[in-house]
Amino acid sequence: MLIFEHTAAGRKTKIQAPETDTKISDIPENLMRKTSAPLPEVSEMQAVRHYTSLSQKNFSIDTHFYPLGSCTMKHNPRACNSLAMLPGFLARHPLAPDTCSQGFLACMYELQNMLCEVTGMAGFSLTPMAGAQGEFAGVAMIRAYHDANGDVERKEILIPDAAHGTNPATATMCGYSVKEIPTLENGDVDVAALKAAVGPQTAGLMLTNPSTLGVFERNIEEIAAVIHKAGGLLYYDGANLNAILGKIRPGDMGFDVIHSNLHKTFSTPHGGGGPGSGAIGVSERLKPFMPLPVVTREGDQYRWLTEKDCPQSIGRMSAFMGNAGVLLRAYVYMRLLGREGMQRVAEFATLNANYMMAKLKEKGFQAAIPDRYASHEFIITLKKQAKDLNVTAMDFAKRLLDLGYHAPTTYFPLLVPECLLIEPTESEAKEALDGFIEALVQIQQEAETDPDMLKAAPYTMPVNRLDEVRAARQLDLSWGSSRD
C-alpha cells in the first residue's frame, strides 16, 4: 500500500508546522498555486508505521551479509552517524563565516591530509559528491592541464574494458572520446594493445587497480611509463581502495589523479543509493586545477580557498562544499581506525576474499582468474552451469535471497560471462563467509536436481521476480500518473 493510499481528505497534522495563517496576500494571484499539491495527508503514526514497515522490506548490511562486488558493503560504525549528526554540525549554515566554523574546518582539513597520506597524493579536494563526480573532476583537471600547456589536440581517453561504466560516461562528459583497451585472460591489461592505442591524441588513461576483476595490475609501472611517455596523464579509479590501504599508494604507482569513494572504503553508508563522496586527490602538477573549495590552514586558523586563491581551478562541483555530512562520517571512521586499523582493512578484506575463493574452488566452482590471489574481491563464473543446466548467474543470485544472503554483483564486469563478483569486506566474520559458501553449494545441488525451481526464485521475499519489461514499456513512475 502506498502512503498516498492512507490519505484521507481533510486530515491535518498540525503539530509539524507553525500555526500561521496560510494566507499570503502580497504575492499576485497569477503567481500563486491554485489548488494544494496532492501530497499524502496522514498522521505521524501512519507515516511512522508505513516507513518503518517499508524499511523491513530491505536487505541491508545491518541485517544481512551483502557481498556486492565493487560496492564494499562493510560495516558502518554507528558512532560515525551519531557524531556527524551532532546538533552543532547539523545546524551550521554552509556560508557561516570561517570564524564560526573552526571546529568543522579542522575536521575537513585533517581529512584532506589523511586522504593524501593514504593515497600518496599531493592535494585533495572533498567537494565531489560521489565517485562519478570525482571522476568528472579528475578528467576535467586532466583536460585543464593539457589546455594550460596549450596541448589541445589530446582528444581521447583510454579505458580498459573491465572498467566501471562511469569511466567512459565521464570521459564523454568531459568532451573526450573513449578507446577501450582489452584485458588478458589472466586479468592484466593487454599492454601490447595499450601501446598500440597510445599516441599524441591520448589525454590520459583511466585505470582501476586492483581491477574490477579482483586482481592487482602487475604491469602498472610499465603502463604508467607508456602513458606518461606519450604525454598523457594517469587517472586512478579509486572507488575501491579497500584492497590496498596501507599496502601500496596510487601516488607511488605514478598516478596523477585519483578519486576515492568514501562511501566504500571509508565506510560512510550507502543509504539505499547515496549520498556518497568522491573526494579527489592530485599530484603536484595538477594541484592548481583542483575543484573548489578546499580548506587551508594559516597559523592556527582554517579557511576556505576560493577562486581568488586558485585562479586555475576547474571550478565548483556543488552549490557549497559537497556532502559535508558524509565527509564527517569518513573523518570519524578514519580516526577510529587510525594507521594500524587502515592497514588491517586491506589485510582482512583480502584474507576474506581469498578464503572464499579457495573454498568455492574446493566446492567445484570456477573462479574467473583461478591462479592468482584475489584482491578484496573475486569472480565466479557460472558459464558451465548456464550451458549444462540452463541455470544462470541471475538464478543463483535470486535464490541466494531466499537463503538470507544478498546477491553478489551480477554480470559485471561485462567481459566475464555469467559472473558473480563477490566482495565480502573485512568486517564479515568467518561464520558469515562459511554460511554463504554453504548456500552456494546448496543452490548448486538444486541446480542439478531441480533447475526449474531456481527459475522462479526468490520465494520468501515480499515479491518474486518482477516484470521489468512491463515496467519499461508501460511506464508507471508516479502515483499521479497511474490514476490518470
Place this chain on the structure above:
Amino acid sequence: MLIFEHTAAGRKTKIQAPETDTKISDIPENLMRKTSAPLPEVSEMQAVRHYTSLSQKNFSIDTHFYPLGSCTMKHNPRACNSLAMLPGFLARHPLAPDTCSQGFLACMYELQNMLCEVTGMAGFSLTPMAGAQGEFAGVAMIRAYHDANGDVERKEILIPDAAHGTNPATATMCGYSVKEIPTLENGDVDVAALKAAVGPQTAGLMLTNPSTLGVFERNIEEIAAVIHKAGGLLYYDGANLNAILGKIRPGDMGFDVIHSNLHKTFSTPHGGGGPGSGAIGVSERLKPFMPLPVVTREGDQYRWLTEKDCPQSIGRMSAFMGNAGVLLRAYVYMRLLGREGMQRVAEFATLNANYMMAKLKEKGFQAAIPDRYASHEFIITLKKQAKDLNVTAMDFAKRLLDLGYHAPTTYFPLLVPECLLIEPTESEAKEALDGFIEALVQIQQEAETDPDMLKAAPYTMPVNRLDEVRAARQLDLSWGSSRD
C-alpha cells in the same frame, strides 16, 4: 541463533573500552574474579545485525495496530524520544546540585502541576517507577494517614473483582488483607455488596473508573460516600486516564489518591515491558505523606523537597527520583497536546472504541456489556464460539497475528469468559479499525468452516504456538544453564 552462538573465543572489540591494561594490582587476589565472565565476544557489526534482526521479530505500535486492552498502545511521538534524550538531560547526574539543574527541575515542576490539573488532585509525586509502585505508594499513604490518626485497626482494603492484579498484590505488600467486591452484570460495582463489606476494618477502596470492563462507574458518588462515611479512603487506579482526560477528574469524584501510568495515557513508550512511571497524586489531607523527592518552587528557583521538609513522608521509592527520562517524555507529550489536545484524547479514544463495538455487534459479535456506551475500551466475549465451535478467545488472538494485527488482551478481566478486551486508542485511523473488524469477521468465518486450522495458528510468525508447560517444567532460563 543466540548472540552467544556468534561468539568466537579470542575475539576482541577494542573500540569501546579504554586501552588500559586490565591489570589491577591493588586489590587482593581473593577478592578478584578468576576467569572472565562468559559474555558474548562479537564484533560491532555482529551485534548490530543480531539485534536489528531480532527487533524485526516484534510487533509494535510503530509497525502494527496493537489494540491491547488496558494497555493504551497509542502512538509514541518521536519528538518525545529525541527531546528526552538531549545530551544535556542524559548527562545530568541525579545528585547534581539544584543550581545546575534548573532546566530539568522546571520540567518536573510543571509536570507535577499539569498532572494535578488533569486529575484534580492537590499534589503529585513523580517518583514511582511504574503503575504498581504508584499503587504501593498510594496504599502506603492511606496506611500512613490512618496510622497518623491512631486509626490502627483498619486492616482491609476493598477491591472490585474486575480490578487489575496489581491492586490486590499491592494491598498485600502494604500489609492489608483484601476483600473482593463483586461486579453486576451491567458492569457497575455491586453497591449492596460493598455496603455489606464496608466497616471499621476498612482502610480504603481501590477502584478503576472507567473499570476494566470498559464502562464508567455510574454510582461513583454513592460509593465514595459509603467509603468515606466508614472512615476509609478512596484509591483511584488511574492506569488508564485515556477515557476521561478533560472530561471528569478523579479529585472531583472524591478520590484521595490516584496513580497515573504515564506510559499509557501520556504516551511514554512501553519499551517491550517498561520503563514506566506511576506518578502519584493526592488530595490535600494526604499531601504530608507523599513519597520523595518532590520539586518545589521558591521565588524563581526550583528545588527538591526532602525528608527535612516532609517528615511525615512515606519515604523513598527509588535510589534517586524515579524514571526521569520517562517523565521528560510525558512532559513533552503534554506540552505538545496542550489543553485542547488532552480533551481530544478522551473524545477520540472513546469514539474509536464505541465505533468498533457498534460495528462488531453489527457483525454478530457479542459485547460483554452491550447496552451501554464503552469508555476507551470494550469487551467481546466469545463464549458462544467456544461452546458451539470449540474455538477459544486464544485461537482468535493467535489467528489475528497472522492477519497482521496484535491481539487484544485475552482472558482479562477474569470475570468475563472467553473475552477479548479491545482498546484501539485515539491515534488509530478508521482504516485501521475497519481492517481489524474485517479480520475478526474473517476469523469468525474460518471458525465456522475450518476450526482446526485456527487451533494451530499463527502460521506466519517466526514460531507457532510455544510449549509453555515445557517452559515451566524444564526450566531453561539462560544460555549457561542449558549447556550444563
Place this chain on the structure above:
Amino acid sequence: MPFIPHTENEIHDMLSAIGADSIDQLFDEIPAHLKIKGLDGIPPGMTEMDINRLMQDRAAADGRPICFIGAGSYEHHIPSAVWQIATRGEYYTAYTPYQAEASQGTLQLIYEFQSMMTALTAMDVSNASLYDGASGLAEAVLMAVRANRKSKSRRILMPRNLNPVYGKVTHSIVQHQDIELVDVDFDADTGKTNLAALKPYEGEDITALVISQPSFFGTLEDVDALTDWAHANNILVIAVVNPLSLAVLKPPGEWGEQGVDIAVGDGQPLGAPMSSGGPYYGFMCCKKAHVRQMPGRIVGRTVDQQGREGFVLTLQAREQHIRRSKATSNICTNQGLVVTASTIHMSLLGANGLERVAASCHQNTNALVEKLSAINGVDCAMSGPRFHEAVLKLNKPVADVLTALAEKNILGGYDLSQDYAELENCLLVCATEMRTEKDIALYAEALEAALC
C-alpha cells in the same frame, strides 16, 4: 488535531454507525455536575518546533559540569549503537511480550540478558529486571523472607556501609510486613563490615544478611568470610553489587563456600546514561532453588509445535496477574527498554571490554585520590582495598567546598556527612573512564583554591 487522524467525514460516519449524535453523547453517563469544561490550567498545545526550542534551552541551561560524583550513578561511555538500536520502533513501542509468537525479538533478547547477568554474577538464574537497585534490594529482602523457611524472625542484617538510600527505600517498601532491618556497623578505619560486628547475631534467628560489594564508600568487604559466617548461621545472603565491578571482582555466586543466595544491584553502569536518576534497572539473580520465590518476569526457552526453538514468559504463577494478592510481588511493568539497551551494551563490550572499563575507572579514581590527597587539608579517609570510589577527609565542611567547586563547573563528589554523623567533612569521589588527566588536574586546582 495532533496525533489524531480523524477527518470530519470519518467522525460523521463513525457516529452514525454508533447511532450517536455527537462525541459528547458518548460521555452521557458522567454525572453532569462532575463534568468539566476543559483544562484551563494546562497551557495550549505547542508545535514540535516550539517544544524543541524550549527543551533545547532547558537542557542547555543545566550546563555540562565535569562529574566526579558516583554514589550509585556513574558516567560511563555508551557505544552509539546501543541506543540507536534500542530505540528502534520495534523495541521502543512494543508492549510486554504477552503474545509470545509476535514478540520473539523482545523475548529472546531478555533470555540473552538473563544469560549475561548469570554470567556476570555466576548465579543460576536471573529475572527480566526490577525497577532499580534500591527497590531491587527491597524485593530481595521480601524474597529472602519467603525463601528462608528455617527463619521465622524476619530480621535482616543491613550493613551501614550500604548506600544509605538503598536502606531507606528498603525500609519504605518492606516495613508493612513485620520485617525488621537491623543496622550493622562498619569499621571506621577501613569502612568494612567486620565479623566482630556480626558476632552478637551468632546463633540468633536471622533471615538474611545483606553484603554490599563494594560498599558505598568504595571499600571492599571480605565477602568470603561474611558469606560463610551467614550460611553457618542459617542466614541467607543477599549481595548488593555494582555489575560493572563484576567484570573484575569475584562474582557473588562464588563468594564463600556456596555463593550467595540472591544477588541484586543497579544495571545503570551497563549502558544507561545518568539521566537524572533513571530509567535504570534493578537486576536480580538467585540460586535455582529459590527461583519460584523470585519477583518479576522470567523468560524461558522452549519449543513450538514443530520443535523450533522459541521463548516465552514462564513461571507466571508467581505473578500478580495470576496470583493476585498471593503474588511474590506487585511488580508488573519493569524496565524493559533499558534492559534492551544494556544487553546490546554488554554484547558490544564483551567481558574484555568491561574489564578494561572497570580497570580504567579504578585507575582514574586512584589517580584522583593521589592527586587530591596531596593537597593540604585533604586526606584519604579509609585504608584497605577499594574499587573505583574513595572517601576523602577535608579540613572544612564538604557542602561549602562542593558549592565552590560547582561554580567552577565541577561536581566534586558526594557529601557523606549528610548520612553519617561520624563522617564529618568526608567526601565520596569517583573518576570513571570518562575523566581525563586534564579533568583531574582541573579538579585538583579548584579544590586547592576552595580549601585555602
Place this chain on the structure above:
Amino acid sequence: MPFIPHTENEIHDMLSAIGADSIDQLFDEIPAHLKIKGLDGIPPGMTEMDINRLMQDRAAADGRPICFIGAGSYEHHIPSAVWQIATRGEYYTAYTPYQAEASQGTLQLIYEFQSMMTALTAMDVSNASLYDGASGLAEAVLMAVRANRKSKSRRILMPRNLNPVYGKVTHSIVQHQDIELVDVDFDADTGKTNLAALKPYEGEDITALVISQPSFFGTLEDVDALTDWAHANNILVIAVVNPLSLAVLKPPGEWGEQGVDIAVGDGQPLGAPMSSGGPYYGFMCCKKAHVRQMPGRIVGRTVDQQGREGFVLTLQAREQHIRRSKATSNICTNQGLVVTASTIHMSLLGANGLERVAASCHQNTNALVEKLSAINGVDCAMSGPRFHEAVLKLNKPVADVLTALAEKNILGGYDLSQDYAELENCLLVCATEMRTEKDIALYAEALEAALC
C-alpha cells in the same frame, strides 16, 4: 582489532584453506619497492569514547549563531521522526536497489518520492535524485541539449538573477560539450528578468531558457510570460525552483500555456538539515516526452509473476552501467538517504503543513525587512513581489557589517556585492519559520549598532 571479527584461530584456518603462510603473502604481486610499511602520517586509532569527546568539542566550538542567511540553504524545522526513521539500518546501510526483490522498501519509497515531486511541481515524471540543485541544473542543461532536437546552437539563456554558484557549477560541468551559457540581465529596480532583456534572442536558435523562481534575490519572475515567450521561440524552459515555495507558488508544470519542460531544484528545504552544505539532493522533473533523456535513476511500478505490485529500477538503458560512454550522464550513486528523509518529511507535513511553513517563512522575512528597513542607513533594495528572501541596501560595505554581527552571534545574511558589482552594499536576508520575534529584534538591535 576494531570492526574486524577474526580470531587468531580463524586466521590460521583461513590461511591454510587458501594455502598461504601469511596474510602478507596475499599481496605478493605488489612490486616490493612500491610496497609501503605503514601509514605513519595517519594518527593512531582512537576509542569511540575519545572520538566522541573530540567531535563534541568541535561541534560545540562552532557555536549556535542565529541564522539569517538563506542563499540556497535554509534552516527549517525537521520533525524528529524523519531522521530517526531514515537512519534505521535497513535504509541507512542498504545499497542502490539492484536486487529489486530484496529492496522493495527503498524502491517503493523512491516511487513515492517521485510521486511527491510530481505533485509539487505539477510535472509528469521525476527521477530518484541528483547530487544537488546546482549540479542538477547542469544536468538539466545537458538534458535540454539532448531533448531540443529543433535547436542546434547549444546556447542556453541564463538569467543573472539565478543563484550565482548555480551558474558556476553549470559552467564547470557543461563547458566541455560546446555549450554556450548566455547571461541575461535583470531589472535593477525589481530584480526580475524582463521580457525586454530577452528581446535580442527572439527568433534566434536558442536551446533553452532557465528561469529561477524565486530568483536568488527572492524576487518573483513573471513565469507565465517568460515560459510562453520561450515556447513561442522553440526554446525549452528549465525551471529552477525552491520546492518549499511550490507549496504556495504556481508550480512549473502550470507556467504559461504548456508548463515548463524541465524543473530542477535543491531538495534541502524538505527535510535536510543545513549541515555545512550537504548532503542535500537535486530533484529533476520533466514532461513525459523527455523522460528517456533524463539522467539518474528512475523507479517504476510493475507486477511480479503472481501479479503482485512491485517496484523496480527502470529505463536503465539511459544509464552509464548499460550505455557507458553513450549514457545520459555519468551519475551512479545519488543522494538516496536524503531522499528517504525527505519523503518521510513530506508525508509528515502534507500539503497543508508545507503551505504553513512557506507562509510563515514569508511572513517572518517580511517582518524582518520591515524592522530592519526602519533603521537609519537601511533600505529595501528591490520592489515588487518576493518570496521569503529579500535584498537590503546598507549605507556601508556589507562585509564589515556581517563581521560585527557575527561577533554578536548573528549570521546577518549574504553579501551580494561578492557576485554583483552593481549591488554594492547589498545584503540578502532570510528569516525562516525558525526565527522568532525575539531573534528578529536582536538582529535589528545589532544592526543598528553596527551601522552607527
